[in-house]
Amino acid sequence: MIGVIGAGLVGTRIVERLVAAGRAQILVSDTNPVVARRLAERCSDATHSVVAVSSAAMLDTNVAVIACPAPHAKAARRLLEAGVSVVSCSDDVDDVLSMLDLEAIARQFRQTLVVGATSSPGLSGLLVRMLTPRFDAIDEVHVAVHGTAGPACAQQHHRALARQSIGWHDGDWLRRPAGSGRELCWFPDPVGPRDCYRAELADPILVHHGFPELTRVSVRVSATRRDRVTARLPMLAPPHPEGGIGALRVEVRGWRGGARHIEVVGASERVAYLAGSMAAACARGVVSGGFSSGVRVVGDDDSPNDLLLSQVLESGVHLREFVGNSSRKDDFQTPR
DSSP states (O other), X not given: OEEEEOOSHHHHHHHHHHHHTTOOEEEEEOSSHHXXXXXXXXXXXXXXXXXXXXXXXXXXXXXXXXXXXXXXXXXXXXXXXXXXXXXXXOOOHHHHHHHHTTHHHHHHTTXXXXXXXXXXXXXXXXXXHHHGGGSSEEEEEEEEEEOOOSHHHHHHHHHHTTSEEEEEETTEEEEEETTOSOEEEEOSTTTOEEEEEEOOXXXXXXXXXXXXXXXXXXXXXXXXXXXXXXXXXXXXXXXXXXXXXXXXXXXXXXXXTTEEEEEEEEEEEEHHHHHHHHHHHHXXXXXXXXXXXXXXXXXXXXSOHHHHHHHHHHTTOOEEEEOOSSSOTTOEEOOO
16 A cells, blocks of 8 residues: 655656556545545546545555655654655755664664655666666766746745755765856757756755765756846745646766766656656555665665666656767757
8 A cells, every 4th residue: 555645746646657557555645635635536446546544544554655845854754663664755955864864763663765756856866877887987977957846846946046055076065055057958858958057956965875986966957047036035926836848867977998988868758747757666666675674765776776767667758868979969869
């Protein structure tokens, strides 16, 4: 039995993916019971039971996916102590650090806590793992993100541009002002080129956690001039229920055959769909026993990465690989 906490946009996509994958029993809860009930009614049929429940009922599930706004650490600890494995979709830096500290709790109760099971972080780490076999050794990972999922994600994006970015640089954590470090990043069509800036995102923490051999890890997010100017103000307009097509770009650098080598892969899709596909794959992986107990990060050595990647691709997510042998800067093709 799988529980989904949060019936917003990402929670909805998670439930849809679990139903499409054949999960027979799904519980969903939300602070707004009406929203949870509507989602349950829409996704239930003769072979799939989706039931709206209270948050307390999540203690009876095998794994609970937390898809509500951060923080998740307190709820994750309570679920672990009740013998329930957890998949968290949080991308908040402080929240992610708090959950990484739950390693002893997860092992004590022999449960799994998957941290950062969303698009970024989550799918970003999975793509790093996919590219790693193409190198003799990797030492740099640079992530870029475009777009947001639901309103809560848009608000987090807004706050991330007003804080301090965190990055791993030559054996030390560096904090720099968010909104600085402009870089033109090319995403797969139809997104194309976007100006991207440093932001307070959790990818460097989780990517470094999964790949401790890296010497440099950074993340940037696309932003307009207005985004940067208004980042320290309240949002001037209510967030859109769901943004347009978003994108994820992962660049891995390292050595191959004694020479420097670079691989770039990305995906363009609605961000909530990317996040929902990743979180649903992680939940299925926990239920099937693919994850060992303890705190896990997507892409680390102890995660069923091949299985997760196949399930994400089966959900309809299309990856595009940059091929640098042409004059076009946005020459992305299907990975080999």
